[in-house]
Amino acid sequence: MKKVIVFFIVGILVLISDYSFASSNIKSARVTYIANSGFMVQLGAQKIMFDGLFRNGMDRYLEPEELTVSLMKQGLSPFDDVDLVFISNHQADSFDPYVATQFMLHNEHVKMICPQQVINKLKIFTSDFPKISSRIVETTPLENNYDRLILNGVEILAMHVKHPNAINEALENIAYVVSFEGVKVFHSGNSSPETLYDLKGLRVSDLNVDIAFLTDWYGLNRGARLTNKIVDARYNVLMHFDKYITDRTLDSFSDHSKLKSKPHIFKMRNEYQDFYLNDFFEDNIHNHDNSLTLSQR
Numbered sequence: 001m002k003k004v005i006v007f008f009i010v011g012i013l014v015l016i017s018d019y020s021f022a023s024s025n026i027k028s029a030r031v032t033y034i035a036n037s038g039f040m041v042q043l044g045a046q047k048i049m050f051d052g053l054f055r056n057g058m059d060r061y062l063e064p065e066e067l068t069v070s071l072m073k074q075g076l077s078p079f080d081d082v083d084l085v086f087i088s089n090h091q092a093d094s095f096d097p098y099v100a101t102q103f104m105l106h107n108e109h110v111k112m113i114c115p116q117q118v119i120n121k122l123k124i125f126t127s128d129f130p131k132i133s134s135r136i137v138e139t140t141p142l143e144n145n146y147d148r149l150i151l152n153g154v155e156i157l158a159m160h161v162k163h164p165n166a167i168n169e170a171l172e173n174i175a176y177v178v179s180f181e182g183v184k185v186f187h188s189g190n191s192s193p194e195t196l197y198d199l200k201g202l203r204v205s206d207l208n209v210d211i212a213f214l215t216d217w218y219g220l221n222r223g224a225r226l227t228n229k230i231v232d233a234r235y236n237v238l239m240h241f242d243k244y245i246t247d248r249t250l251d252s253f254s255d256h257s258k259l260k261s262k263p264h265i266f267k268m269r270n271e272y273q274d275f276y277l278n279d280f281f282e283d284n285i286h287n288h289d290n291s292l293t294l295s296q297r
Helices: 066-074 097-106 116-125 129-135 193-197 221-230 247-256
Strands: 004-009 012-017 028-035 038-043 046-050 084-086 111-114 136-138 146-151 154-160 174-180 183-187 211-215 235-239 273-278
Touching (some): 028 066, 046 174, 066 097, 084 097, 084 154, 084 174, 097 116, 097 129, 111 129
Parallel strands (some): 012 273, 046 084, 084 111, 111 136, 183 211, 211 235
Antiparallel strands (some): 004 012, 028 273, 146 154, 154 174, 174 183
């Protein structure tokens, strides 16, 4: 029997669910949704962030509230003591050089993993780049290839996956699989299942991913069926939706998705949103009925 408890504290959404991680002694994950494709994941004492250091949704995607941006720039809770930050690409809805620089100046031990185009943008737009450059790790594998890195005892697979729109053909777009505290997290960057399918020498579904953060392309009918084959995560979070899409449409999208594990989609527009996943998976079972339902009150 699964149970979901939802409650609100000072505008922050907290969700508790009774699943357990099959591959780890960790019993709880704290996931913070920042906006658009931005997330932070905490397992035990370790925190990692994906595509959260931005402030401009380009008038199309959700951007962080001013308070959230201020907390990130100052390295204040919950954005303190972050270990690793992953940037998928240099576009404004994923990355802002000033926000990122201030964040790194106030998180003195954090390391940033990103493609070369992100580093170039930092060099051009921030005079403080020399102060943080030693903690930036560049990863730009050849298109449709991947790099393997070990940082702070964390295994990282960085995959150069094409953006699905031809207009962004020159964009260096990196998807990541991060293994830490015995849990595997996949962030798709701005890719689609069709472009991920072209990756050479690696199939994400072979990695037994626990949590997948996926663009909306992965949840579409045909895309979802391909996602089930090439990602096959135990828990799916869909992201990168148009900011003007209605909640009713998002609910319908989630309800009718062909993904094996019903996807979760964040709809609330408060400062930032936390949810806790406790006892997240049934022990040693690859269970695809991992849906979470949010209710408001």
